[in-house]
Amino acid sequence: MRKGFLKYSLWILVCFSMVACNDWLDVKPKTEMEAEDMFSTEDGFKDALAGVYTAMTKSSLYGRELTYGIVDVVAQQWGGIGSNHRYANALKYEYEATNTKPIIDTLWNGLYNAIANANSILAYIDNSKAVFTGDNKQIIKGEALALRAFMHFDLLRLFCADATSASAEDGIPYVNELTKQVTVSVSPKDVTEQIIKDLKEAATCLANDPVLTGREVSASDDNGYLINRNYHLNYYAVMGLMARVYMYAGNPTEARKSAIAVLEAHENRELFPWSTRGDVLNEKKELRDRTFSTEHLFALNIRKLKDYIEGSFTGTSVPLLMRISPGSLFVAGNDFRSFFFETTNYIGDVPSKLWQMDGITVEGQLYTPKRDRMPMIRLSEMYYIVAECDKATPSVAVARLNEVLANRGYEDTELLDASVVNSGDAVQEEILKEYQREFICEGQLFFYHKRMKDEKLNGYTVNYVFPKPENELEFGK
Template sequence: MKKEFIKYSLLVLVCFSMMACNDWLSVKPKTEMEAEDLFSTEAGFKDALAGVYTAMTKSSLYGREMTYGIVDVVAQQWGSIGTNHRYANALKYEYEATNTKPIIDTLWSGLYNAIANANSVLAYIDKSSVIFTGDNKQIIKGEALALRAFLHFDLLRLFCENAKSTSDEDGIPYVDELTKQVTVSVSPAKVVERVIQDLTDAATCLANDPVLTGREVSTSEDDGYLVNRNYHLNYYAVMGLMARVYMYAENTTEARRCAMVVIDAHKNRNVFPWADKNDVLNEKKEIRDRTFSSEHLFALNIKKLTDYIEGYFMSTSVPLLTRVSPGTLFVAGNDFRSFFFETMNYVGDVPSKLWQMDGVTVDGQLLTPKRDRMPMIRLSEMYYIVAECDKAIPATAVARLNEVLASRGYDDSELLDPISVNSADAVQAEILNEYRREFIAEGQLFFYHKRMKDEKLNGYTVNYVFPKPDTEIEFGK
């Protein structure tokens, strides 16, 4: 690993550029604090955990590059990348270009830096003599384990050819401890194994997560620490992530099982309910729920998102536009998602999913939208996973897809017809269509194409493997 990682394995970086709605995140920044001091109180553990989420919100990570930035560019999501655009070379998979390589190198270092911070929490929590409130110790530990798994899995998806190789040369370092020693790579297959183990352990730790037990938590309890669980890698987000990992590793049996845990809870307990039409398509555009926030199993609260999207979706005459036009992408006129393309600076069909509105005053009352949210794992993905696992029985798979489409405003005449979608290939084609519609500006389309081994996109031969930094090759072996 880079030398800078050694520094961060000893010191916990806690940067609070992102502040969630909870009081427990409303604290002053603490950087390079001695670990022993930081972890001498429960509040210190909470701060350190919040610091991991905060690190993930940077524009160099999930605030841009891992969502609507370079990862959506190489998925050929955008059709408005000109020759002078910062992503012009990335669009053509020229990863060593001078305007592309620094972005990729920073992805590597940023993700491992966040992992180092998660490892700091885990290194101290079991040996801590701190008396924690209620179940907080296990919940904090569970989230830290899940974060470590989440970050390693995205490194695997970016920097490894596949999830099956047993060659260490094809893999990445799986860093699960604080050490001054260089962490050498392990094979992709071993990375998957360790990701699943971390997620399994996380689920055990989260056995008393309020989102699972159904315990009501007030904002006054423990300064609201356990409120807004979809801003955390909660129990169901862990199961959803596990479904995603198993699907990537081509273990459809386990992928289906994990996804159904989420779907069953959604159906039986109304957790992560489908977005309400009145919230999504409110006549007051300023307060529309543009990301369908109730469906987020896990989302990042990014307070700087307004700044990050400037020049990409707002405050620019050359915004990112989808390569497939909305008129082609959304064949059903009632699809809620088709309403989030608007005209800006005389440019039409600008994706407005990530527009950040300030609200509107109605009858003397300020109404504010659900904003500053970047979806990381969605309920709909669980339905797509199960549909793909069931595609050998097309009618069953179509029924799952239709549940999502119904939630998106499709009427009976617009839903998929099992008579026409009557083969596994036809089901897979509809799933691809849904990934294109559902995950605009969220970075998941690239990984879908990679999992499906699509060789060409938009006329380009795809390179699915980002190059590791030169320093990692030199020092990390």
């Protein structure tokens, strides 16, 4: 992240908060002058964009709660949560409890603050007199639009019952401009339509994204601004997100088209290559690629991840443990993913997917692992989406699932048998198992259960709708 962001972050995060409350009364003209100064140069826009990504990495958002934290808890991913645990009430869907409601309120406020950052970029970029390098103006705009859509989508999935209701009372604000006025809620249906609109415009803006055009960039080009595109919501990440949105909205035809665009780039251009056994199961544990990083369409670079997981998976005698034991979940002995459970503090089967290793020195040479990465959108999800869309022809869907499994270490004799997985329901059952295996610590299992309308999990009747903050109910209607 760019150092210059820190100079300007305060006014964006505080003064441009989109949450419906009286804080708007404190906005002063000085902030407009600061904004004009910030957005007078290309570097200012880059700094502001970096600020959006940085805001998302907080432990209250994707650094914990929206990944391995409360969202995995309510998916019943974790077992052994005792009555004194911070997630004890969340586990039972007691969202109004004093140890749960603040977590949820902070999710709402944090996501809307990050959306405000994106909107600050979009408010200035079209009329900016700044001189941009190459295609950077459109790429920055495309990423800001995609980020706005990404976070509104998670707000929709968390705080609305579904994506189809036409009632504004069931919805949330879709904040697409900077304003001192309260932004009222619109219906989930309207939110979904605006998300798709933003994503389509983002894809148009990203038409010259190097990941799409194939243009080679290096660290010496524009100070390396366009390298490591999977740390940004790049063109193919937008396609992946669009597939996810369409699937959630009940439009498998369009979901399949978007997912296939990613798979074709992967299969024909070798983009987002499968992680290899050597990378994932390196004999030196310090160097293992624990999140299969080459396959990330989009990941957040979370520099504090080592600190964030302390108390959840490291440095504790009561770590989060899988509710379904790894021995039951991973039936293939060679599944790469089954190796990321370790014994620590005399406790077995501790998930080590997010362990942050410091590297190792071999013959005087320091080797560092691929760390500080939180997957947001994965290649494998695109295969699952296409398989689900094709489940009416089970043999076709099974072939898609087996493509993933073969690249997770399955031997030929361990792959799915199309003569056994021979119905749409059987395909769906295998997809559920893959969500349980693939997205540990990533927060996607809850949304899968919600989309499938599973009424009970682990014996609990599921409440899929987080309560909105009181100030939103008071001011935002």
